[in-house]
Structure formats: C-alpha cells, structure tokens
Amino acid sequence: MKEQFLGFGLGLRAPHLEQIITEKPAVDWFEVISENYFVAGGKPWYYLNKIRENYPVVMHGVSMSIGSTNALNIDYLKSLKETIARVEPQWVSDHLCFTQVGDINSHDLLPMPYTQESLEHLASRIHQVQAYLGTEMIFENVSSYLTYKESQMTEWDFLAALHHKTGCRYLMDVNNVYVSARNHQFDAMTYLNAIPKKAIAQIHLAGHQDFGSHIIDTHDEDVSPPVWDLFTRYAQQLGPVSTMIERDDNIGTLEALIKELDQARELVQPFWQGMAKNE
C-alpha cells in the first residue's frame, strides 16, 4: 500500500452518510474508523459501499493497541485484515499508543513512555502487525497530558528514531502536536521539523478545548487559529500530503466541515502547486 496524495478529505460520520451519497459533495476522499466496520452487514456496510463507488477511502483504527505489552490481539488483527479486504482502502492507520492492558480496554489513546524499551517494543510489534496484515501501516501521534519520568528522549526524537528503525510513516495530527506542545510547554515546530518529511503520509486537522492552563484534545470544535497557523507553516515545508478534517463529536453539518476543508485547501494550495510529494 503506497500512500499517494489524495487531496483534501473528511472523516466519514453517520449524520452525513445519506447526504454524501445523494449530493456527492466536493470532498476528495474519506477516512472511516476501522472498528465501525467490524460488523457483518446492514446499513454501515451499505452506506460505505455506496460511498466507495465515488470516493477513495482510507481506514483509521483506534484499538490496535500497538504499544501494549499484551500479546498482539490476533482476533483483532483478523477482523482488521478481513475489513481491509472488503474496504480495499488506499491505506490503513492506527495510533502510536496503548489502549489495552491485560484483558481490559480503556478505549483511550494512552501515551507511551519515550524509552529505548518502548522503541524496541514498538519496532518489533510494527513489523509483526505489518507482516500479518500483508501491508504497511501508518501511525498517528497522540495528544497527551502527562510526561513520564522514565522517558529518555523527546516525543519527536522518539518518532524520528522509530521511523529510522522501521521505515514506518506517520499520520501527523497537527492539532495533537499543538495540544501536547501547550500541555508540555515545548515548541510545536521543533517537534514537526524533527520528523523526516518523507515520513509523513497523512495529516489530521481537528479542534480542541482550551482551558488556559491546559488544552483537552476533544476533536469536537472547529480547527483553532493557532492550529491553522501551525499547519500552514508546516505544510509550506512539507509539500503535498493528504490532509483531512477529523471531527469526532459535536459533528455539525457537512457544509460546515467542507468549509473548513476548503480553508485548508486555500491555505496550502499556493505552496503545494508545483511541489512534488515527499517520497
């Protein structure tokens, strides 16, 4: 699965399905939550199959728990592999985090300590998962609210090291970088600049809630001005990378999301025209 520049996309959400099928809005591609299609059939698959007729689709998982010290969940990977075969996505992503400990799933994207042990652990698991699935995956950076005493390197050095070790590529959530930068008081551009450009396969843009002393990554608001600014500065250096608006709650109208998507397009297209994609 080789990532290509798909343009500007949206996360596919239930309130918009009928409208997307009937109106075929000007969205270049859609991202679906992988686990939402771990069901046998019915309307979820009916709608997705209709939408696949008109749009490229990528898959984005939330439960692989690639960083967990549990044994890899083969039942999960089997379901994912079957879903990949049905959806035929352009690519598949999940998060660099752990969600499951023992037999309990937190359903939250819990941050890894940035240690040599984590690096070795993730590198090994990424190889195993990709071998099982028969495809490369891309991994998203998560937002965080704490720093472990055990961490031996910064998050950005960790991501760069993991890329060098495995060749894995990233879904860079620019909002998550901004959220963590505020919560941990680091410079977001330092983070972004530390990751090799060729390692960036996709970009997420999303909203958050700012409480002054800290930011909560809610994905339930419009993209904030500082995140637009960060995205614009980053995108100028990056070249064309498939970019999407991700809204998980307080979904709103399709028109409002497309307006945000158009804003992303207008902000970066002047820079991206004529630029080759980083490969």
Added chain:
Amino acid sequence: MSDLAQLQQHFMALLQGTSDKLADHITEQGELNTNQRLSIYQNAYKIRLRAVIEQDHEQLGRYLGDDLFELMVEGYLQTFPSKFTSLRNFCDQLPQFLSTTEPFIQHPILAEIATFERMLLTAFDAMDAAHLRVEALESIAPENWPSLQLVLQPSVQLVCFNTNAVESWQALKEQQSPPEPQHQSSKCWVIARDLQRRTQYVYVDQQEFRLLSLIKNQTPFAQLCQSCLNELEPSLIAGFLIEKINSWLERGWLKQF
C-alpha cells in the same frame, strides 16, 4: 515484569480506580499538578464509556432518569469494564447487569428494555443476505416440500418479554411518558431489518413465534405443518402456512436458499 508492562498496569489501575501508583511516574511540569493531569485521563475514560451507554441505550436512560442512570453507569463500569476492541460490544452485558444487580434487579422491565435495545442494534448491523422470493418457492416440486427448510435472515431475532418493555420503549421514543410497568404473560416480538434495511419490531402471537422458532432451528416444512395440528384442522394448515410465509416474504424475514 518489564518496566513498560508495569507502567501500563499502573495506568489501567488508575483508570479503574484501584491504584494511584502511576503518580510516582509522572513529571511535575507547568500549571497543572500530577493529580490534575491524571484526572484528565480518569475523567475521559468515564465520559467516553458513559456516552456509549447513553447512545446505545437512549430510552433506557430516559426510563431510569438521571440519578439511576448514573448509578447504573458507575456500577456497570466497575462490574463489566470493556474487554472488547470495539465500543459496539461494550454494553453487551448490560441486560445481565440489570437483572442481577440491586436496585435494578427489583425492576425486571429494565433488563428487558436493555435487551430490546441490544437486539435493535444487532438487527441493524447483522449480516446481509439475499431475500427469498416467491418465485423460488413456486419452483419447488411438490414432493420436495416436506423436507424443505426455510431459513431466517441473519438480522431476524426472536424474543419474548414478560413486561411491557417494548410499549414503554416506544412511548419514550415518541417523547411520551411510559405506561406503568406491568408484569404480563409472555409477549413475543420479531426484531429484524426489512427490505429497505430499516430496523423494525413486530408483535407476533405465540403460534407465529413457535413457527419462526422452529424455522430458526432448521425444522423441515412437514414438521412445521405437524406443529399446527393442535390448533388447526388439517385441511386448513397448508393455507395458513402459505399465508404466513407470504407475510414473512413481504417483511423480508426469509433468506434465499
């Protein structure tokens, strides 16, 4: 145990409320202290799972009211933390929880409303299968009818309730006050997707419920006929069953052979 494994166990224990050892691993930084940072994760864990219960069991939530709903959420999270990779299954044990846990156990209608809502979800995303058409039945030679096994669509679920759970659910769905809870003789329902993929629930009498249950158990047509002998004259059975089969075809309950 590795350092990473231990750290992850501490994190899960924090979310479960059984240990705060994770605090020893957190660096003090910025305007938030460690407890505030940890509470962000604790709150997010509960908020996310509470929202799943609220979304999957909307009418049950209304029936309970705010205080009892919160009590149910707290108890369910403690008793049945998610062991699923998909939130779709997180509430699968909610009917069991309600039927075995005080004070909910005192009100059997609660577990039945929860069961009904789970079945609606199951019908919603059950496997698709081609629908049986009347032409397929017409092409069956008469000598093959006795051994014929009709097959229910994967979305078809059969259930009987001993309370007015469905009537209460329906009233709440229509923004009306539910009737007083009643224990009643068993009332049976079919929950299934129709030909337009809409999830429907249909009341069926005991006789129809029995026939559908037999079909679900792969009973040959001859035995379906025999099962009607106590209720119908033999000469009426064929016509009765044809009428029933036609109604099941129209509802989209039968699967192509």
